[in-house]
Amino acid sequence: MHFGPHLLLATLEGLVTSAVLALTALGLSLVFGVMRVVNVAHGEFFMLGAVLAWAITSAIGGHPALGFLAALVIAPLIVGAVAVVAERLVLRRLNYNPEATIVATIGMLYIIQQLALTFYGPEARPVEPPFSYRILLPWFGYSGYKLSIIAASAVLLIATWLVLTRTKIGLIMRATQYDSETAQAFGISVGRVYGGVFALGAMLAAIAAVLIVPISQAHYLMGQDPLLLSFIVVIIGGLGSLRGTVVAAVLIGLSDGIISMFFSPTLAKIIATLLVAMVLVFRPQGLFGTASR
Amino acid sequence: MTDALVISGLDCFYGEVQVLYGLDLVLNKGEVLCLFGRNGAGKTTTLKAIMGLVPANGGSIRLAGRELTGLPAHEVPKAGVAYVPQGRRLFAEMTVAENIEIGLMARGKGKATRENVLDLFPLLRQRLRQRSGTLSGGEQQMLAMARALCLEPQVLLLDEPTEGLMPSMIAKIRETVSKLRELGVSTILVEQRVDAVLSVADRVSFIENGRNRETVDVDALRADPSAVRRYVGVG
Numbered sequence: 087m088h089f090g091p092h093l094l095l096a097t098l099e100g101l102v103t104s105a106v107l108a109l110t111a112l113g114l115s116l117v118f119g120v121m122r123v124v125n126v127a128h129g130e131f132f133m134l135g136a137v138l139a140w141a142i143t144s145a146i147g148g149h150p151a152l153g154f155l156a157a158l159v160i161a162p163l164i165v166g167a168v169a170v171v172a173e174r175l176v177l178r179r180l181n182y183n184p185e186a187t188i189v190a191t192i193g194m195l196y197i198i199q200q201l202a203l204t205f206y207g208p209e210a211r212p213v214e215p216p217f218s219y220r221i222l223l224p225w226f227g228y229s230g231y232k233l234s235i236i237a238a239s240a241v242l243l244i245a246t247w248l249v250l251t252r253t254k255i256g257l258i259m260r261a262t263q264y265d266s267e268t269a270q271a272f273g274i275s276v277g278r279v280y281g282g283v284f285a286l287g288a289m290l291a292a293i294a295a296v297l298i299v300p301i302s303q304a305h306y307l308m309g310q311d312p313l314l315l316s317f318i319v320v321i322i323g324g325l326g327s328l329r330g331t332v333v334a335a336v337l338i339g340l341s342d343g344i345i346s347m348f349f350s351p352t353l354a355k356i357i358a359t360l361l362v363a364m365v366l367v368f369r370p371q372g373l374f375g376t377a378s379r
Numbered sequence: 380m381t382d383a384l385v386i387s388g389l390d391c392f393y394g395e396v397q398v399l400y401g402l403d404l405v406l407n408k409g410e411v412l413c414l415f416g417r418n419g420a421g422k423t424t425t426l427k428a429i430m431g432l433v434p435a436n437g438g439s440i441r442l443a444g445r446e447l448t449g450l451p452a453h454e455v456p457k458a459g460v461a462y463v464p465q466g467r468r469l470f471a472e473m474t475v476a477e478n479i480e481i482g483l484m485a486r487g488k489g490k491a492t493r494e495n496v497l498d499l500f501p502l503l504r505q506r507l508r509q510r511s512g513t514l515s516g517g518e519q520q521m522l523a524m525a526r527a528l529c530l531e532p533q534v535l536l537l538d539e540p541t542e543g544l545m546p547s548m549i550a551k552i553r554e555t556v557s558k559l560r561e562l563g564v565s566t567i568l569v570e571q572r573v574d575a576v577l578s579v580a581d582r583v584s585f586i587e588n589g590r591n592r593e594t595v596d597v598d599a600l601r602a603d604p605s606a607v608r609r610y611v612g613v614g
Contacts, residue, residue, distance in 0.1 A: 254484060261470050261481050268468040270452040271430050272526070273485035277451075376472075 091225035093344070100343020101336075102232045102301075105239030108335035109294035110312045111319035112246065112328060113287035119326020120263040120283045123177060123187045127194035128291055129313030130202075131169060135161045135292025136304040137202055140211050151216035158296050162289040168198075169288035173281050182280065195309075202306040210308075215300035235297045242293065247328055259283060263326060318358050322365050324375020333373065337361075383408045383565035384429070384460075384534050388438035391421075391428050391589075398424045399589040401438065404567075406534065411556060411566045413576045413597075416586035417611055422569040423465060425586065426536045429567075430462050431455045442534060456485045461532035465539045465569070467523040471512030475503055478511050478522055482529030496525045499555060517548030524555060535559065535566045541575050553579050573607060576600075585610040 114128045138161035143153030172194055180186040219230035250256035261269040262279045270276055291312070302308070319338055323330025338358055345354040365372060384406040391399040399421050406412050414422040427433040429440055431452035440447040442458055450458070461482075470478055483493055497504050500521045506514060511522055520540055527535060537556070541549045549572075556566060556579045570576050576583055577597060584594040587610050595606060 254480075257473075257477060257480060257484075260473065260477075264470045264472060265468055267432055268464060268470070269481075270432065271456060271462045271464070272481050272530075273453050273456045274481075275451070275453045 088225075091223075092347070094223075095226060095228070096344040096347035097340065098228060098232070098343075099347065100340035101236050102339075103342055104336045104339025105236045106294045106298045107312070107315055107319055107339050108243060108332050109239050109297075110291045111316040111323070111335055112243065112331045113290035113294075114313075114316045115320045115323070115325055115327065115331045116259075116283055116290075117287040118320065120259055121177075121182055121280050122184055123182055123284075124184070124191070125284075125287065126188060126191040126313070127172075127198060128191075128287065128316060129309030129311075130195050130198035131165050131288035131309075132291040132295045132312045133202060133304075133306060133309035134165050134168065134198060135295030136213075136299040136302075136308060137206050137306065138164055138292070139296040139299045140213050140304040141206075143213050150214040154213070154216035154296075154300070157213070158293070161296050162292040165292035166285040166289040169285045170281050173284040177280070177284065178277065199306060199309070206304075206306055208306065210303040210305040212303050213299045229301070232301060235301075238297055239294075242290070243328075243332055246290075250328060315358075318362050320372070321362050322372060324372025327372065327374040327376075330372055330374030381408045382406065382441075383410075383443060384567075385441045386425070386429070386438070387441075389425070389428060389435055389440065390437035391424055391433050392436055393424075393433070397589065398433075399428065402586075402589060403591050404584060404594075406565050406567055407581075408565055409560060409563050410581040411560055411568055411579050412594075413568045413570050413580035413583045414586050415570065415576055415583050415607070415611060420586040421589040422586050423538055424589075426462065426464075426538055426567065426569060429455070429460060429534075429536060456530055456532075459486075459530070459533040460536065461527035461530040461534070462536045463523045463527045463538060463540060465542065467519045469511045469519055469523055469526070471510070473511060474508055475511050475514070475522055476507040478526050479503075479507075479529055482526035486530045488529055488531055492529055492531055496528045499528065499558070500525045517544050517551070520544060520548065520552060524552070528559075533565060535564050537566060538569045539571060540568070541570065541572060549575065573604075573611075 110132055114125060117123055117125045139157035142157040142160050146153040146156050176190050176194065177187055180190055215231040217231060220227040221230050221233065250259060258274050258279060261274060262276055266276045315338065319331060319334040323334030341357055342354045345357060382405055386402060386404040389399050389402040390397065402425060414425060416422055424433055428435050429447065431447065431450055435448040442460060445458060447455055447458065470481065479493060483489065502518060503522060503525055506518065511519065514522060524540065540552050553575065556568065559566060568580065580597045582594055582596055583600055585592045585606055592610060593606060600606060
């Protein structure tokens with residue numbers, strides 16, 4: 087294959103990675119931005135989404151699209167409910183203390199992971215894609231499903247942006263993010279907002295997992311890489327910044343796709359890590375973040 | 380005159396440290412009551428306790444007979460108390476219009492309230508799409524008051540509204556407070572400036588070491604300002 091088509095293929099693969107990463111990292115970023123909680127268990131919500139997708143598609147049977155659509159709706163709802171319970175039982179009792187919640191979410195990480203191992207097992211299990219249409223380009227054929235992941239992610243990111251900037255719910259979330267005490271003085275139930283945001287963050291990770299699981303596999307340890315990459319993305323983009331998250335996800339996803347294909351996946355990881363180090367040194371608040379208040 | 384807000388025996392702590400010691404205070408309907416005292420006397424804590432932002436460990440706070448202690452902080456504004464915190468605490472990244480919208484949402488007020496409030500602060504009409512963090516200090520104070528008045532409160536709590544403002548803006552703030560009194564809004568004003576206190580307040584409560592030492596009519600204070608010297612060391 088010539089360089090041009092090769093680059094196009096690498097770019098498309100990178101965009102698929104970016105799309106999933108943007109959704110996952112956005113969840114992490116929202117939780118930190120609004121609640122000031124570094125959710126170390128975020129990757130496990132991703133894993134839970136994938137495992138539930140497998141369970142739901144296996145239970146429903148029939149045409150793969152049917153099971154997949156059910157998984158796309160039900161898995162995030164279940165993961166969101168788990169997140170609400172975790173927020174009520176753990177984070178709220180710790181009064182959202184930044185240090186204590188890091189330790190608590192590490193605990194949550196292991197609990198969710200071990201529960202998945204116990205009930206789901208150590209196997210990696212595939213989920214059938216909802217359709218197997220291939221788009222035939224002059225140089226190669228490309229999975230229509232992978233392109234649909236990019237489209238779905240773009241739609242969800244735009245929807246999230248619209249909710250945050252154009253609706254009352256978004257206004258309430260932003261007010262809580264900027265100054266939770268003043269928000270309370272204007273009738274905003276900060277506890278309820280925190281519960282909703284924690285659930286939303288987990289649901290975004292779960293949706294990302296359901297989207298990726300047909301081209302990946304569901305496994306109880308699959309939450310580790312998304313967590314690490316999400317942290318890289320939010321550090322580069324700026325914690326709490328939607329725009330920064332998307333830009334950083336595209337940057338990391340594309341560099342991962344292109345550098346991995348032309349050079350080596352290890353070099354892609356080295357460059358991402360270097361980028362994080364440079365951002366931390368020269369612009370600790372991230373490319374699009376604001377300096378801490 | 381009926382009571383708008385009655386505080387009895389209020390105790391408040393920051394962690395292990397007691398800040399208010401059985402504080403008593405009565406705000407009459409339609410009056411401006413000024414809390415006066417040195418830094419750290421407990422004035423701001425009193426306002427925060429009314430808003431439920433600092434828990435009351437003892438005593439009671441009654442708004443027109445309704446007990447406020449024990450209510451979650453977000454329920455207090457819905458009961459009819461609005462708060463303009465020290466330093467304004469605007470949502471700086473939001474526009475002027477969005478800050479006003481936050482105020483309107485607190486008690487489900489609509490367009491009519493918004494227009495009434497903007498009539499009080501016409502300058503804000505020209506700034507609706509501007510980020511509030513980019514306003515001047517005086518404009519920010521107007522917005523902070525406008526946001527609070529969007530609740531159509533029975534009781535307004537103002538924490539040092541003239542702090543750091545130029546004289547023309549201070550005059551505008553005083554004028555607004557007087558106008559609100561005419562509209563029947565009861566106001567508790569925390570103020571450090573003696574001239575501001577004498578020009579807008581009806582009564583003054585001297586707060587010292589977390590207690591209300593003395594409450595006097597402003598006319599009596601004009602005639603005998605010795606209380607100012609006694610509790611604040613100036614005047």
